[in-house]
Amino acid sequence: MAMPTTPPGYSTPSTSSEPAELAFVDTGPAPEAVIFDFGGVIITPITNKLARIAERHGTDTTTMLEVMMGPRYESTDHPWHRAERGEVPITDLQELVAPIAAAEGMTFQGDEYAELMDDQTYSIVPGAIELVGHVGDSPLRMGLLTNSVREFRPELEAAVDLALFDAVVDSSIEGTRKPEPEIYCRATERVGVEPERILYLDDFDHNLGPARDLGWQVVHVTDPTVAFAQVRRLLS
Template identity: 30%
Template sequence: MIWDFGGVLTTSPFEAFTRFETERGLPADIVRRTNAANHLENAWAKFERAEIDIETFDMLFAAESLALGAEVRGRDVLPLLQGDLRPEMVEALKRINAKFKTGCITNNLPANAIGSRSGRTLYVAEVMALFDHVIESAKIGLRKPDPRIYKLMVETLKVDPSNCVYLDDLGVNLKPAREMGMTTIKVVSADQAISELEAATGLVLR
């Protein structure tokens, strides 16, 4: 069982993006559109691979968003990423962890990019410790949807992709896993994801 983190074990940042845009009178979906444009080599991708520092990310994201219609500083977007942990998904992970190998592949940011929320940080660390293996994009210089990051996970866990289930909230990240032979679950809500996990595993997860 291989999991994404943000938007799966936590709430999606998309609602925070929408609220931010509304409050600032920005064009709808400017943050998501900036993230999606040239998504393999844009500022966001480079920052998640730790190829650039926060100052460079701030400037590049501003330039990329301006090209799409409105300048948004990269630094202003970073605090919007901290979703709340979904306790029901954490409970499902714990139950699955008792029966199956588990891994987490997360596109994340270099340490301290967002700033510390100490209580939350400790809880996130506790959740991360549940996994048999965690791959963080900022630590290895690879990010989803690069097929190599999925291959690295199955090799580390010593499992066949055809015996794996992969969960993510983004379709673009599910495609390489599916092409490798994994069963994929697109997480729209915790309830929907848990139902599909129960069907895939035969376990009671709530």
């Protein structure tokens, strides 16, 4: 499977041991709303688990991500993308993805998705809940925009109080997922401010392009400590 190259205008996660430099892209007028991604911003990223599964199969994380979660830079009919749009249950994924894994020379053992979805190995990103509270205590509107599967909703609700958000846009309920433009349009409408007044945090670089195209200000969260501190400075 050919690995996609990074599209123009996108950045890739830092591999340096030094704190990542975080750039605000296309910053504009003072934000009136902050929209958070969930995985990788509020809870630890799914790539942490993919790395462990990849090691078990003797491959790299990027290849395992492509096999189990589909192409990063587009929405397709890959089974994981379909699950995130609420089209198939996650219980079907193991069987549906096994041929894709086989084409990459892997023999799935039958527990890969159970391991991926095990909520016991996710944790809250340090400082995330505090930042959500900081925004919630301000006059700013606040939203949550997440690619998720229906079966993970209880874990999402356990991690953060969804009542804190003025808008919760969940791909598995909406039937559309990042980076499809429609889900960003729905988030804009529901958070209720002009697009250029939205500040969006996401750890996956490929989810930032459609937001920028719509006029949002974006933060690529590669180092949450740096990102959260910079968001606080910007909002103050």
